[in-house]
Amino acid sequence: IPFLYRVIWALKSKGIEYEYIEEDLSNKSELLLKYNPVHKKIPMLLHNGKPVAESMIILEYIDETWPEHPLLPKDAQERATARFWAKFAEDKGICVWKFFHSRGEEQEEEAKKEILEMLRSREEHGLGEKKFLGGDTIGLVDLAFFVVAHWLGVIEDARGVKLLEAQKFPRLDAWIHDFKEVGVIKENLPDPEKMFAFFKRKREMILASA
Numbered sequence: 001i002p003f004l005y006r007v008i009w010a011l012k013s014k015g016i017e018y019e020y021i022e023e024d025l026s027n028k029s030e031l032l033l034k035y036n037p038v039h040k041k042i043p044m045l046l047h048n049g050k051p052v053a054e055s056m057i058i059l060e061y062i063d064e065t066w067p068e069h070p071l072l073p074k075d076a077q078e079r080a081t082a083r084f085w086a087k088f089a090e091d092k093g094i095c096v097w098k099f100f101h102s103r104g105e106e107q108e109e110e111a112k113k114e115i116l117e118m119l120r121s122r123e124e125h126g127l128g129e130k131k132f133l134g135g136d137t138i139g140l141v142d143l144a145f146f147v148v149a150h151w152l153g154v155i156e157d158a159r160g161v162k163l164l165e166a167q168k169f170p171r172l173d174a175w176i177h178d179f180k181e182v183g184v185i186k187e188n189l190p191d192p193e194k195m196f197a198f199f200k201r202k203r204e205m206i207l208a209s210a
Helices: 003-014 030-035 055-065 076-092 094-101 104-124 140-144 146-159 172-181 192-208
Strands: 044-047 051-052
Touching: 003 094, 003 140, 003 146, 030 044, 030 076, 044 055, 044 172, 051 055, 055 140, 076 094, 076 140, 094 104, 094 146, 094 192, 104 146, 104 172, 140 146, 146 172
Parallel strands: none
Antiparallel strands: 044 051
């Protein structure tokens, strides 16, 4: 589950010890159904016997509960800007999955257009001169854009299409490299070869069911 990695990276970046419980979503456990009865999905954080659901909400909870190595800036205006871009990533990032699941030329072209608009907005606005999207260290915005950092590239390979070209998006391309070189990210990335095999197989199933 891609959204799970946001939470793993946040916990690791703050040095928080946790127990990871694998969930079989085809046969959901009583624990999941008890603590996330509304959406019945992961990720879910259980802290002091109380649940926190939805990955971005979990990130803010983690940041407020364990303030060391903050994910959000202290300055109110900068914090608001970070939340704006995190919301942007949530709203626009879905176009990557639309592209992957697209059937027919019209759907595919529309999804490509949305992805390129998202990438241009991030490339042209808000990156500034800092190393990461939220500042000099990884923060909430970087974790929000996780799909661009790793999943988009694998999906591009599985679809045989390149959208995030280095010459068109040099700052985003540099950010992806820097982001994936951060220790806690590099050590906790899903294997790209296994991801490629999964997405390739999934893509064949989508086409077969069309």
